[in-house]
Amino acid sequence: MRAILPLCILVALLLVLPHAGPWFHAWMPTLSHPLYARTSFHALTFAHLGLVFAATLVATVLGLSLGIVATRPFGRSLLPTVRAVAVIGQTFPPVAVLAIAVPLLGFGAAPTFLALVLYGVLPVLGQTVAGLDAVPPAALHAADGMGYGRWRRLLEVELPLAAGPIMAGIRLSAIVSIGTATIGSAVGATTLGSPIVEGLVGNNPAYVIQGSLLVGALALSVDGLLGAFERYVRRL
Template sequence: MRRFLPAALRLVLFVLLVTFIVSPGWFEPLLKPLTENNAPAIYNQGSLLTLTLQHLGTVAVATLGAIVVAIGLAILVTRPFGAEFLPLSRSLVNIGQTFPPVAVLALAVPAVGFGEKPTLIALFLYGLLPIFENALTGLTTLPGNVVEAARGAGMTSRQRLLKVELPLSLPVILAGIRLSVVISLATATIGSTVAAKTLGEVIIAGLISNNLAFVVQGGLIVAGLAVFIYDGLVALERVAARRMGLSGL
């Protein structure tokens, strides 16, 4: 019963979030008290559904790029021939954390112009570190007896990587991806300052027009997406851990 109630509550909240994104007009009476001077309560300069899909698309593309690069670097530096590149790799993935996303946007706009591209660059750089560090941790803390057994079975280094090391590291890698995605979901809102189509457009419109209703609805959608995607990735981590016999994770 204790498990059912939170799951049922999450389901209700998820349905409410989807309903609000698809048909925000139904919730106008709830948001109207937050407006002044008869201002619109529901964002009317675009479709919330379209902005949500574009927001998620931008995060997905940036995260996919970060996954490929970060895991590739982690694999490289955990091989004997690539160990010497660990300090350089750490310096590279720390770039996104060294410079705030706003600074990255400011530097990227002159090079690639306004729109989605500078936002993708900022999210990509910002998402590298958690994925790289978790992949590195996963690949360097494998049970030694398992790796030796794979080597004794005659597996090549490539086979050990694909069939033993990466599968065993998957729950830890997924935890890094989860952190990266949640950070990117929130950070993507600032992309609207450089004309990217994200939910930040709703928040910025509210700040400019002093319309609290716009700010609240934009913030609630981003927060709701972050919570449900976080929960989904946690569930995925647990499934991966059970399959690898790591139920304690």
């Protein structure tokens, strides 16, 4: 339910905003360009979503595999180090990760992508480890007793039981990514943050409002959808 209202607002904004120039002109008559026109709002929204989707996908694959390795018998000794990296990594602000990526990769979408991936791995990793650790020993013994091999036990018992927390990690990762991708427009990525940053620099409040409304609706929609999916997974 929480997904439907923001999603409706997002669709309405995407339909209405391109034609809202006269309204913004009536509201702020002193502005010569009341409507952001450098890139269409649809293109910005798709670029933003694409960047976040690709980064979250890579972060999920990395975080999930690292989390699985660190909870296997052969990798157990890595667990404290993995935990330490996750805890220390969380104290790095997203802006800092973004700023470190720029000297390595230059301006544009590439440093933003790197920052999103690096930062997005941590929640997935943390939740994967927590989820796999919380699988009741009774379930593991039952699987062993039924003659399940290691792989089958992982795929058919442990991962399904840990799916709820893992999904929560993916959701958090995606939401943080949407926020960081917005700031990424300050280092040259084309996202929904671009109207905001250009509006702030060029003193154009109309651009700022257009970008903020869209990115806010987008974040709430994605959060609602992933939250609904998480509840569905937990109920299984």
